[in-house]
Amino acid sequence: MVNPTAIVEILSDSTEDSDRTEKFAAYRRLKSLREYVLVSQRERRVEVYRRRDGRRWQLEEFGPGERLALESIAIELAIDEVYVDRLGPIVA
Numbered sequence: 001m002v003n004p005t006a007i008v009e010i011l012s013d014s015t016e017d018s019d020r021t022e023k024f025a026a027y028r029r030l031k032s033l034r035e036y037v038l039v040s041q042r043e044r045r046v047e048v049y050r051r052r053d054g055r056r057w058q059l060e061e062f063g064p065g066e067r068l069a070l071e072s073i074a075i076e077l078a079i080d081e082v083y084v085d086r087l088g089p090i091v092a
Contacts, residue, residue, distance in 0.1 A: 005072035034072040
């Protein structure tokens, strides 16, 4: 990983704790990182931690029917589309 501006983690039962603690602590030391995104497998929920003022991290949560913008990579996503498998729904 070289100078990432955004990192996305898909949360699982076995990794969720480390994604939220050890990994996030390590990622916060990356000066280039502006957004850390956690995608739930259990429900339609995405958490976005954004670096503000160059040091402070702010959490925004998104759910069904909402859209999120990832400023660091200039994209906008519909939460419901994140959870669509073209073969059928992933999470109800």
